[in-house]
Amino acid sequence: MTEIQYEYVKVADAVAEEIRTGRLPKGARLPNERDMGAQYGVAPGTVRRAVRELRDRGLVATLPNKGTFVV
Numbered sequence: 001m002t003e004i005q006y007e008y009v010k011v012a013d014a015v016a017e018e019i020r021t022g023r024l025p026k027g028a029r030l031p032n033e034r035d036m037g038a039q040y041g042v043a044p045g046t047v048r049r050a051v052r053e054l055r056d057r058g059l060v061a062t063l064p065n066k067g068t069f070v071v
Helices: 007-021 033-040 044-056
Strands: 060-063 067-070
Touching: 007 033, 007 044, 033 044, 044 060, 044 067
Parallel strands: none
Antiparallel strands: 060 067
């Protein structure tokens, strides 16, 4: 049986893998919501939720008016 997974979790897992492998190094800025949405084929709201998930996992930090960065 296939495990059902929310789209935002799939996006968060994909970004987490990029961080783990070093493709997104510490200090790297994540693309904006619209660009990430286009990259992963999801809506900006899904990206917003994925970024929240990544913050909850302690992988990124968001600085107001600056962006979201790998920590």
